[in-house]
Amino acid sequence: MSERVKILVIGDIIGKAGRRALTEHLPALIDLHQIDFVVANGENLAHGFGLNERVAEEMFALGVHVLTNGNHCWDQREFLELVDEDDRYVRPMNFTEYAPGRGWTVQETGMGHKIAVINLIGQTFMGPWDCPFAAVDRAMDEIPDDVSAILVDMHAEATSEKMGMGWHMDGRASFVYGTHTHIPTCDEIIHASGTAYQSDIGMTGSYQSIIGMKVEGALYRMVRRLPQRFEAVERGGSIFATMVSINPDTRMATSIERIHIPPAQ
Structure with a gap:
């Protein structure tokens, strides 16, 4: 039997606080647990809103x-x-079909294992996106057969929709997990089929905040229900990962x- 592949999944990284926490701890975390592959949600990397090449x-x-x-x-x-x-x-x-980029990728570990990562977005309370269940089935048809693991990031608001994706991919994906709510859930489980699941990884950022x-x-x-610009908290980041x-x-x-x-006290 082949050696196990260890994968670290990091949820939404929120601005400078999240980046600082990872700068301080991630390399040591990788060494300590002999992590082979790291995937993170980066949509909040730049001041909490999107990402750019520098961050x-x-x-x-x-x-x-x-x-x-x-x-x-x-x-x-x-x-x-x-x-x-x-x-x-x-x-x-x-x-939308007009969006640039790709919805899945395959990258290799240092030992040559190929890891597929699929990204989805929910429909409930999230906007008029296409069906994530149809999209993930399409991705599974496109991903080559020689991958060693398949990860699915379900970026969604509703826990029920995330759990639905977990069961939809039961026995097909290695790990189905939720992002977006910035709050970690303690429902990590491995289904009888061998598919791991968690409703939300949680954010890496400051919890002395309102979702960062x-x-x-x-x-x-x-x-007041009036417009106000959100600003990401810049210090005191915690790391939540799975x-x-x-x-x-x-x-x-x-x-x-x-x-x-x-965070350090």
Whole structure:
């Protein structure tokens, strides 16, 4: 039996606080757990809104292999070209057919294992996107057979829709996980089929906030119901991530573990 492939999944990275936390801890985390592959959601990397080449390269230099996205995908205009040029970026597969970029990618670990990453976006409370279930089936038809693991980032608001995707991909994907809500869930599980699942990885950013944003601005919107610019908190980031081990012969998960690194006191 082949050696297990260890994969670290990081949820939404929120601005400078999230990037600082990963700069401080990610290389050591990779070494400690002998991580083979790292995927992170990058749609909030640049001040909490979208990503650009500079902040993305920071993450790649730390050991991230693939950056997935979501509803803030196009907040930074330069990303419209960047996503077409570099296959380490993916955007939701069920975006409009006119969207640049790709909805899945395959990247290799240092040991030569091929890891497929699929990005989807939910429909419930999220916007008029195409069906994510049809999109993921299409991705599965396109992904080559020689991959050792298949990861699915379901960027969605509704827990039920994320769980539905987990069951839709049961026995086909290695790990189906949710992003977007910025709140970690403790429902990590490996189904009897061997597909790992978690409703939301949670954000890497400051939890002295409202989903990563300064409390004052977010509360102003909620209480007064008037426009107010959101600003990402820049310090005190926590890391939330999930580690899964995959049997490359079967593509199925053999273990799953949540990881939390709080900010320094």
